[in-house]
Amino acid sequence: MNKLLYSALIITALTGCTPKTEICGTYNGLLPAADGPGIDMTLKLNANNTFANKLVYVDRKGGTFYEKGTYTLNGNIIELTTKNNISYYKKEKNQLRMLDYEKKEVTGELADDYILKKIKDCAATDEKQK
Helix, strand or coil, rough: CCCHHHHHHHHHHHHCCCHHHCEEEEEEEEEECCCEEEEEEEEEECCCEEEEEEEEECCCCEEEEEEEEEEEECCCEEEEECCCCCCEEEEECEEEEEEEECCEEEECCCCCEEEEEEEHHHHHHHHHHC
């Protein structure tokens, strides 16, 4: 009986430390925009592999857009899938780095402008969903 209880505790501990719980939360950053000061992006990754994305084009009237979909994690690459689009991010410590459609990092002087910083952890995010 003790071995069964011990095994159950180990399984619970291990499943509580999955990569999914490491990445779920809310991320924000100001991305470059070709025709304006930037795009304020807030990406919420939920523990159930769904996401919600809010994009606000700074200084543009009616420039707020929303996306919802699902995500998968393969190693340190996150793939967001909507009805019409797939995008990629690289998981880094307390942040996500937006990748191009070939899953490569953006290079050049704007490379650091494609980073979303974690602003809320998963526990704080999931409380609002209950």
